[in-house]
Amino acid sequence: MNRGGPIVAAWQHPGEARAQARLDRFVSERIGGYAKARDYPAQDGSSRLSENLTVGEISARACWRSGIASMERGAAGAEQFLKELAWRDFAHHLLFESPALATDHWRPEWRLFPWAQEADSSMVRAWRQGRTGIRLVDAAMREMYVTGRMHNRARMIAASLLTKHMLTDWRIGLKWFEDCLTDWDPASNAVNWQWVAGSGPDASPFFRIFSPESQAKSYDGKGDYERTWIAEGHLDPPATALSYFDAIPRSWALSPRDPYQLPVLDLALAREAALAAFRSRARAVGSA
Ligand SMILES: Cc1cc2nc3c(=O)[nH]c(=O)nc-3n(C[C@H](O)[C@H](O)[C@H](O)COP(=O)(O)OP(=O)(O)OC[C@H]3O[C@@H](n4cnc5c(N)ncnc54)[C@H](O)[C@@H]3O)c2cc1C
Numbered sequence: 055m056n057r058g059g060p061i062v063a064a065w066q067h068p069g070e071a072r073a074q075a076r077l078d079r080f081v082s083e084r085i086g087g088y089a090k091a092r093d094y095p096a097q098d099g100s101s102r103l104s105e106n107l108t109v110g111e112i113s114a115r116a117c118w119r120s121g122i123a124s125m126e127r128g129a130a131g132a133e134q135f136l137k138e139l140a141w142r143d144f145a146h147h148l149l150f151e152s153p154a155l156a157t158d159h160w161r162p163e164w165r166l167f168p169w170a171q172e173a174d175s176s177m178v179r180a181w182r183q184g185r186t187g188i189r190l191v192d193a194a195m196r197e198m199y200v201t202g203r204m205h206n207r208a209r210m211i212a213a214s215l216l217t218k219h220m221l222t223d224w225r226i227g228l229k230w231f232e233d234c235l236t237d238w239d240p241a242s243n244a245v246n247w248q249w250v251a252g253s254g255p256d257a258s259p260f261f262r263i264f265s266p267e268s269q270a271k272s273y274d275g276k277g278d279y280e281r282t283w284i285a286e287g288h289l290d291p292p293a294t295a296l297s298y299f300d301a302i303p304r305s306w307a308l309s310p311r312d313p314y315q316l317p318v319l320d321l322a323l324a325r326e327a328a329l330a331a332f333r334s335r336a337r338a339v340g341s342a
Contacts, residue, residue, distance in 0.1 A: 058199065058301035065201040066105065066236060073106035074116075081120045081129070088131030095194070095205035096278035101135065104237035105203065107142070114139055142242055148255060149241035155254075156244040157225070164253035167335050169223035177220050180318045181212070182230050183306055184283075184298070187317035190270040191215050193283035196298045200283075202236030207273055213250040214264035219324035221331060224251035260332045263325050285310035 067076060080101040084091070091099025106112045118139055125132035149155050159165055172178065180186045184195035194208035204212070209231075216227045224247040231247070232238050248254025252262075274280060283298065285291035291310060299310050 057303065061200055061297055061301040062202045062236065065203070067102075068106075068109075068111065070111050073103065073112035076103055076106065077101065077112060077117060077120055081124050081132075085121075085124050085129045085131045085135060089134040092134070093207050094273050094279075095197075095208045096274060096276075096282065100206065102203070104239070104242075108237045108239045114142060142239075145239075145241040145245035148245055155248065156228075156240050159253040160248055160255050160257075161253050163335075164251075166338060167253075168221070168331060170221050171223055171226075173226045173229075177318055178216070178222055178226060180315070181216050181220065181222075181227075183302070183308070185308070185315040186215065186319075187315040188215065188266045188321070189277075189280045189284060190266045190274060192315070193280045196283040196295070197279075198231075198234045200294065200297050200301050202234065204231075204235070205279075207269070208279075209246065210250055211264045211266050211269050213247060215266060217247075217251040218260070218263040218328045219319060219321060221328055224248060224253065261329060263328060265321065265325075267321065284314065286312055286314035 067073070080088075080103070084099065084101075088099060088101075091097045093099070101117075103112060103117060107114060107117070118136065121132050121136045121139065125136065152160070170178075181191070181195065184192040184199065186192055190208065191212045194204050194212045197208065198204040213224070213227055216222045217224050228243055228247045231243055232240075235243070245254060249257045252258060252260035270277075270280070281288065282292060282294050285295035285299070288295070296310055299308060302308060
């Protein structure tokens, strides 16, 4: 087992019994507030069932039945939970019908886009290691490295930074998520990466670029999520933030006593560059 193995293992809830207990607790205690709470990365607002679902410790049908029963009891949030399960189902159907979705752009015109392809550039390395200097993204990448999970909203923001601000091929991010997530699922991972990048079916348009700053303001206003995962610059960082440094390879040579990384890019300039690349691709496709 690698150095981070025992750290990630401590966050897992494996087995059928734990999966069922997780579902039962979610529908009895949290489903009411789910529709709102699911968006706040510092809150325990979602079911966390993905890691059990992905290895078959609980079935999507069992989750669906519980969701329906909750809806019939009038639980607010139940409908949203069912919608998320439907997204999972949609992703699975798409991959079944189009296996190339996991390796190629769903919309072929995106093959012409000038995606950066270097998987180990200093920029991509900073993204992988959670030291871009963009706090919400760094917190997210560290959460994944320590727990094997990343909050859904944080996944969208981290993926958007890589594919839009850094103009990097989504497959580089997809592979890192595959290596790190304990809920890794080939269909959900690929469909969501292509959704963020803009190349997928029913994708978010390329010009929708998440602003990590305004997302942090809206969804982590008090900075709780960032403090949970980023140790540098804090006198008394929590154990969660410190555990990242015990989990990472020694070769990364990072320490909680390092100063916190300055931003590796200017978010406003990078956004403009991404939009310019998008407009020039759109013109090229239009005139082809
Ligand atoms: C870039 C990116 C990569 C992702 N990679 C994966 C992955 O490898 N494996 C994975 O299971 N999910 C993936 N997701 C989807 C989503 O982030 C997780 O399913 C969710 O965070 C799991 O937390 P939860 O179980 O508490 O979800 P809840 O909010 O409780 O939702 C219930 C269930 O619905 C399903 N679900 C929720 N959101 C989605 C979604 N957007 N797409 C598909 N199914 C969804 C999951 O099975 C989840 O367990 C990815 C999202 C993004 C943006």
